[in-house]
Amino acid sequence: MKLAPASDQTPAVELLDITKAFPGVLANDHISLVLRRGEVHCLLGENGAGKSTLMAILSGMQQPDSGRIRVDGQEKEIDSPRAALDLGIGTVYQHSTLIGPLTVIENLLLGDSRGLKLDFAGARRRLKEFAGMLGVEIEPDVPAQELALGRQQQVEIIKALWRGSRVLILDEPTSMLTPQAVAELHKVLERLKTSGLAIVFISHKLHEAVALGDRITVLRQGRVTGSIERERIRLSSPDELESQIVALMFGEGGEVAAAAAEVPELQMGIEGKAHRGTDTGDVALGLHRAYAPGDGSQPGIEDVSLELRLGEVLGVAGVDGNGQRALAEAISGQRPITHGEIRYLGAPVGSLSVAQRQKLGLRYVTDDRLGEGIVSALPVSVNLFLKRIGRAPYWRHGHMRSEAIDRDAEALVNRFDIRTPGVEARAGTLSGGNVQKLLLARELSFDAKVVVFHKPTYGLDLKTTRTVRSMIGELRREGAALLISTDLDELIEVCDRIAVLSRGRIVGVVDNGPGAAEQIGRMMIGDVTLGIKEAPEPEVQRA
Amino acid sequence: MSILHFAAASNIFSKAVLTSLVAGGLLAGVPLMFTALGETISERSGVLNLGLEGMMLLGAYVGFVVAYYVHSQTLGFVAGMAGGTLGGVIMVVLCVWLGLDQIVVGIAITLAGGGITSVLQGAQFGTSYPRLAAPATVSIPGLDKIPVLGPSLFNQPVLVYIGFALAGLLAWIYRKTNIGLNLRAAGEKPEALDAAGVSVVATRSWAALSTSALAGLGGAYLSIVSAGVFTPFMTQGQGYMAIVIAMLARGKPLWVVFGSFLFGISLSIATALQLAGVNISTDIVNTLPFVAIIVALLIFARRSYLPPALCLPYMRGAK
Numbered sequence: 001m002k003l004a005p006a007s008d009q010t011p012a013v014e015l016l017d018i019t020k021a022f023p024g025v026l027a028n029d030h031i032s033l034v035l036r037r038g039e040v041h042c043l044l045g046e047n048g049a050g051k052s053t054l055m056a057i058l059s060g061m062q063q064p065d066s067g068r069i070r071v072d073g074q075e076k077e078i079d080s081p082r083a084a085l086d087l088g089i090g091t092v093y094q095h096s097t098l099i100g101p102l103t104v105i106e107n108l109l110l111g112d113s114r115g116l117k118l119d120f121a122g123a124r125r126r127l128k129e130f131a132g133m134l135g136v137e138i139e140p141d142v143p144a145q146e147l148a149l150g151r152q153q154q155v156e157i158i159k160a161l162w163r164g165s166r167v168l169i170l171d172e173p174t175s176m177l178t179p180q181a182v183a184e185l186h187k188v189l190e191r192l193k194t195s196g197l198a199i200v201f202i203s204h205k206l207h208e209a210v211a212l213g214d215r216i217t218v219l220r221q222g223r224v225t226g227s228i229e230r231e232r233i234r235l236s237s238p239d240e241l242e243s244q245i246v247a248l249m250f251g252e253g254g255e256v257a258a259a260a261a262e263v264p265e266l267q268m269g270i271e272g273k274a275h276r277g278t279d280t281g282d283v284a285l286g287l288h289r290a291y292a293p294g295d296g297s298q299p300g301i302e303d304v305s306l307e308l309r310l311g312e313v314l315g316v317a318g319v320d321g322n323g324q325r326a327l328a329e330a331i332s333g334q335r336p337i338t339h340g341e342i343r344y345l346g347a348p349v350g351s352l353s354v355a356q357r358q359k360l361g362l363r364y365v366t367d368d369r370l371g372e373g374i375v376s377a378l379p380v381s382v383n384l385f386l387k388r389i390g391r392a393p394y395w396r397h398g399h400m401r402s403e404a405i406d407r408d409a410e411a412l413v414n415r416f417d418i419r420t421p422g423v424e425a426r427a428g429t430l431s432g433g434n435v436q437k438l439l440l441a442r443e444l445s446f447d448a449k450v451v452v453f454h455k456p457t458y459g460l461d462l463k464t465t466r467t468v469r470s471m472i473g474e475l476r477r478e479g480a481a482l483l484i485s486t487d488l489d490e491l492i493e494v495c496d497r498i499a500v501l502s503r504g505r506i507v508g509v510v511d512n513g514p515g516a517a518e519q520i521g522r523m524m525i526g527d528v529t530l531g532i533k534e535a536p537e538p539e540v541q542r543a
Numbered sequence: 544m545s546i547l548h549f550a551a552a553s554n555i556f557s558k559a560v561l562t563s564l565v566a567g568g569l570l571a572g573v574p575l576m577f578t579a580l581g582e583t584i585s586e587r588s589g590v591l592n593l594g595l596e597g598m599m600l601l602g603a604y605v606g607f608v609v610a611y612y613v614h615s616q617t618l619g620f621v622a623g624m625a626g627g628t629l630g631g632v633i634m635v636v637l638c639v640w641l642g643l644d645q646i647v648v649g650i651a652i653t654l655a656g657g658g659i660t661s662v663l664q665g666a667q668f669g670t671s672y673p674r675l676a677a678p679a680t681v682s683i684p685g686l687d688k689i690p691v692l693g694p695s696l697f698n699q700p701v702l703v704y705i706g707f708a709l710a711g712l713l714a715w716i717y718r719k720t721n722i723g724l725n726l727r728a729a730g731e732k733p734e735a736l737d738a739a740g741v742s743v744v745a746t747r748s749w750a751a752l753s754t755s756a757l758a759g760l761g762g763a764y765l766s767i768v769s770a771g772v773f774t775p776f777m778t779q780g781q782g783y784m785a786i787v788i789a790m791l792a793r794g795k796p797l798w799v800v801f802g803s804f805l806f807g808i809s810l811s812i813a814t815a816l817q818l819a820g821v822n823i824s825t826d827i828v829n830t831l832p833f834v835a836i837i838v839a840l841l842i843f844a845r846r847s848y849l850p851p852a853l854c855l856p857y858m859r860g861a862k
Contacts, residue, residue, distance in 0.1 A: 061738070061859065082740030097735035099728055109721075110728050111739025116720050159739075 010073045011036050012166045012198035013058065013089070018067035020053055027053040028064070029222040035167055035198040039230070040189060042213030043202045045249060050222040051202045052094065055169050058200075059091040060084035072166070085111075090160030094171040094202075098152055098159075100145030107144050108159055130158040133195065134188045150181025157188065161197075168192065169200045174208060186212060204319060206249070210241050218248040225249075246521045283346070284310045284450045284480040285331065285362070290340030292330040299504040300326040304340070306499060306506060308450065311476050315495030315512075316484040317520050323504035324484050325367070328454045331482070332364030333357045344450065358387055361449030361479070365456055369435050376428025380420050381409035383427040384442050416441040417467070433464035440471060449479040456483070457490060469494050488524075492517050500524055557819070558690070564808060564815040566695035569703070572807020574599070574765040574778075576706055578785035579803055580713060581757025583794040587717070588750035589730035589852040590638060593649025594630050595758045596782025597656020602627035602759025603766035604660035607675070607773035608667070610763075616678055619767050620702060620760060627759015630656055631752045639747045642856030653782065661775030675771045700768055702760075706800075713796040726750055730850030733857040743857045758782065780833070781810075787836055790847040809835040 013035040020028040027050045035041055043051045056062040058069065060081040069076055071087050078084050084091070098107050105123050112123075124140050131138045136154050144152060153173060160168055170189075174182045189199060189212065203209055209216050216228040226248040233241065285308040294300035301323045308314045318324060329335035331342060333354040342350045344362050352360075366373050374383045385394050385405055393404050409423040418437045420430055427438065436456065443451060453472060457465040472494055475481040484501075485491050491498050492512060499509040500523040508523050510516050578595055585592045592598075605626030610619025630652045637643045682698040689697070717723040725746045728736040733743040765781070766773045784806055792798035813828040 059738075080740070081738050085740045091738070093738065097732070097738045099731045099735050101731060102724075102727065106724055110724055110736065111741045112721070116722065118719055118721060118724060 011070075012072065014070040014073075015054070015058065016068045016070065018054060018057060018064045018069075020050075020057060020062060020064050022053075026222045028057070030067075031219070031222070031224055033217060033224075035200060036215075037166070037196050037198050038193055039214040040193055040199045040201050040212050042209035042216045043200060043219065044206065044209045044216055044245065045204060045219035049204075049219040049249075051219055052171055054219070055091065055171055055200065055202060058084065058167075059089060059169060085163050088164055088166035089169070090163070090165040090167070091169040092153065092156045092160050092171065092173060096152060096156065098144040098156060101143055103141050103143055104138060104147070104155055105140045107155065108162055110159075112162065126162070127158065130161060133191065134158070135191055136184070136188065148181070150184060153181070153185065154188065157192075161192075165197060167198045167200065169202070171202045172204070173201070174203065174205065182208075206242055206245055207238075209245070210238050216245065218245060220249060242522075243518070246518055249521065282310045283343070284308050284312075285345075285482065286341075286343040287331070288341040288343070290330060290342060291338045292326045292335050293338060294323065294326055294504070298325060299323045301330060301501075302504045304501075304504075304506050306482075306509075308480050308482050310480050312497070313472060313476060313481045313483055313495045315491035315498035316482065316501050317488060317491050317498050317524055318486065318501035319524055320486045322501050324454060324486075324501060326504065327501065328364060328366070328452050328484055331362070331452050334364075355387070361447045363443040363448045363451045365436075365439050365443050365451060365453045367454040367456075367458060367484075369432070369439060370428075373439050374427040374435060376426060378427060379424045380413065380418070380427050380430070380438060381405050381423035383438060384409045384412050384423075387442060388446070412441040412445060433460045436460060436464065436468065440468065444471065444475075448475075450481070451475055451479070452482045452484065454484045455486060457485075457487065488517055488520060491520070560815050560819045562695050563818050564812070565692060567811030567814050568804050568808035569695060569699070570769050570807070571810035572803040572805075573703055573706055574761040574769060575781055575785050575788060575806055576710070576800055576803035577761035577764060578758045578782060579788040579792070579799045580706075580710060580796055581754040581761070582785050582789035583713065583717075583792070583796060583799060584726065584757075585747075585750045585754035586789055586853065587726040587730050587794050587850065588747045589733060589850055589855065589857070590634070590747050590751045590754075591645050591649065591786075591854050592634065592751065592754050592758075593646055593786070594634055594652030594656070594755075594782075595649075595785055596778055596780065597653035598627040598630040598755045598758035599762035599765065599778045599782050599785075600656040600660045600776070601630050602762030603777060604663060604762075604773055605629075606759070606763025607766040610675055610767050611673060616675075616700075616767055620763050623763020623767075624756040624759045627755045627757070627762060628752060629755075630759075631755020634755065635748045635751045638856065639744055639751060642858055645854045645856075657776050660773075664773055664775055672772050672774060675767060677771065678768045702764060702768070710796040710800045717794075717796070727850075729857075730852050733852050733855075734859075737857070737859055743859075747857070758785070761785070784832065784836060787840065790849065791839060791843050793846065793848040806832060806835060 011034045015031065015033040018028050018031045018033075019026075029050075031050070031054055033041075033043075033054070043054070045051050053062060057064050058078065060078045060083050063079060069078055071089075076083075076087060078087065078089070099110070102110075105120060105127065106118075108127060109118050109120075109123050127138060127140055134154060134157065136151075138151065138155060138158070139147075144155060147155065157168065157170075173185060189201070193199060201209070201212055210233070213233060214230050216233065217224060218226045228241070228244070236244075285306075287304050287306045290304045291302055292300045298321055304327065306314070316324065316327065326335060330337050333349075333352060333356075337350055340350075341348055344357070344360060349357055349360070349362065370376060375386065378386075382400075382405065385408075388394055390398070394401055394408075406423055412418070413420060413423055416437045418430070418441060419434050427435065430438065440456075451472075456468050456472065460468065469490065472481050472483055483491065483495055495512050497509055497511050498516065498520055500507050500520055502524065510519055578599055582592055582595060602623035606619040606623025609622035610616050613619070633652060634648060637648045638645045678700045680698050681701055681704070686697040687693045717726070725736060725741050728739070728741075729743050729746045729750070736746065737743050761781075762778065765777065770777060785803075788799055788802040788806060792802050809832045812831055813825060816823060816828065
């Protein structure tokens with residue numbers, strides 16, 4: 001093992017002014033970060049804050065648009081994972097890189113290109129050595145997929161250290177682990193730290209950062225919003241630290257609201273007045289003890305009860321992957337509910353199909369815009385009427401009537417300000433913001449009444465974001481909106497009340513107002529139950 | 544009726560018939576063996592090579608032409624490998640580097656390989672089909688005296704022994720070397736290989752090129768040795784058979800050898816039946832290899848194994 005001595009004062013790695021943009025998103029905005037030997041540096045932030053992008057840059061999976069990286073004081077270019085590994089930067093990725101059918105030893109030997117023949121005997125010895133250092137025991141000849149997740153992660157840590165590491169990056173390492181495995185991981189990291197390794201621990205769980213971190217850096221929307229030094233962590237009480245971090249992670253909330261108000265109100269054009277809501281206050285959409293299955297690693301919803309009133313925007317806050325998609329799809333009809341009830345304008349709709357609910361005015365703006373939102377190979381015009389296939393006046397006797405579609409598509413394109421070369425352009429050629437406007441045009445027109453939005457502004461530029469948010473607010477006039485979002489600022493800005501979804505359950509509902517952001521932030525992180533009487537923290541075993 | 548006939552034929556199990564069956568199986572099986580061994584390489588790395596048929600034809604044609612004009616079978620085999628590799632280069636550039644659909648490109652190579660070689664054959668030889676002399680064989684002293692199997696198995700062109708050795712070599716590479724591990728990782732989880740600092744593109748490129756070279760060699764063996772002549776579209780679906788063999792063998796080289804031999808027998812059974820004095824319409828006999836494939840698939844399809852990343856182009860960072 002080639003671990004550098006801990007006494008050296010030069011930082012193991014310095015990231016300077018790193019900027020990285022993806023189409024429509026500024027993932028890293030001039031971020032600087034210093035990693036020191038013998039320290040656990042926690043990188044904290046919400047999903048989409050830019051943590052993973054930053055670490056992908058350090059591990060050579062992504063190239064920064066600008067900025068520099070220094071390793072042991074010397075400027076280096078990390079243009080591939082191989083370059084990172086050669087510099088001693090090992091990464092345990094959020095998604096396992098172990099190859100299931102291969103044995104532990106084979107997984108460890110992967111990429112270890114010394115000579116043609118695999119050195120099984122030598123690898124076994126090294127594995128034993130590393131396992132001793134981590135204080136664990138690992139069977140070398142078992143296929144990786146047969147190990148428990150915690151054990152698999154230990155193998156990944158060894159794999160990251162295999163070629164001699166100075167930095168170990170752990171990306172959301174506890175997201176899939178049982179509490180016991182988390183405790184074991186903490187012990188392993190303590191041991192590794194004393195051997196002089198610089199450890200980066202990426203997380204969105206506040207209590208972990210406080211428990212583990214020698215230094216905490218908070219990212220929000222691609223920027224470093226604050227950094228807490230070793231001394232401060234030692235001297236402050238956990239409560240002080242947490243409230244400080246919550247403020248850094250989620251901002252003061254509401255500060256954006258003033259800016260958004262300046263945007264001229266957009267003409268919405270919800271057509272038809274047939275279902276005019278008599279007076280606000282009636283229940284537009286009600287879920288009563290609803291259950292829906294999850295898929296893969298994504299949880300479903302359990303025992304969810306919610307009431308969305310006419311004239312209201314109800315927010316659903318929560319860390320991504322806590323059942324948001326299941327909730328949205330259960331309401332839209334894309335996912336069956338196994339128990340419970342969904343009522344729309346007083347009538348049960350749980351057994352109605354997607355198309356029937358759509359026709360009644362219950363709409364869903366998906367977060368999977370390119371996947372299930374549009375058919376990218378079809379023109380914008382057809383995409384606008386995708387949910388009206390076969391219906392007059394756009395289809396007659398099974399024939400598509402292009403003139404009618406094109407004419408009305410033009411009108412929608414104008415009204416919703418969709419920037420496209422023409423209605424005949426393929427939808428796949430539109431930018432992310434315009435794809436979202438296309439979806440909004442489709443879902444909000446033709447008697448939309450109650451609309452479910454799932455992360456409607458994720459990845460959009462500021463201007464489109466504001467447009468979308470004002471459209472959501474507009475729904476108050478004639479209907480109601482359910483806004484599922486991981487962006488707390490957005491919820492604070494747009495919603496009247498905000499429910500918090502955690503592990504598929506509603507853990508509380510908060511009236512929007514002063515102090516709401518912090519309260520919700522704590523509920524989202526899931527370790528404090530401030531001001532909630534109902535719904536105690538459920539014990540969910542995640543495999 | 545024909546089955547009764549078949550069973551009643553008194554000399555069906557005679558020495559001559561069995562010898563011819565084994566020899567014929569080998570003669571027809573060796574091209575399959577080279578091609579299917581090749582397919583195990585690229586399949587492991589995540590590249591499904593549906594262009595095998597075209598690559599075999601390219602190898603068969605180029606190999607035959609060189610052997611015919613230069614009067615060297617060895618050079619013919621080398622040229623055949625080069626011919627197959629030509630198709631492989633196209634596959635690598637389009638599928639591995641540019642990420643195009645492997646199925647579409649594979650079929651295109653198959654169609655192009657068949658078309659081009661038959662046009663060239665026509666332009667060069669017209670309607671005459673010149674034949675090559677029978678290849679020199681090497682018999683292994685002692686073993687060639689074993690009854691039935693001896694003369695058919697152990698009196699073969701050198702290339703056949705090389706083919707068996709290659710199967711052993713591949714088995715060793717797959718199990719014991721870095722190359723084998725990289726290939727498997729590229730097919731199972733390319734992002735893991737990438738994260739381990741090994742280029743997925745390079746790994747898959749070399750794999751696809753080796754595959755095409757072996758398919759070309761298989762084709763060359765078919766035209767130079769098995770048939771002694773090049774005729775348009777002479778592979779008659781053997782490239783696809785090789786894919787099936789590689790799948791059923793779960794990419795294991797020794798199983799590939801065994802499977803190729805069995806399919807070889809079904810391909811060459813007509814001669815043996817004639818020797819046995821059984822008269823079945825050649826049309827029926829010619830369908831046997833395909834019936835064999837369908838039966839084999841029905842029985843063994845469940846045990847076939849394909850790597851999860853097969854057919855999926857890999858681009859770093861793309862989801």
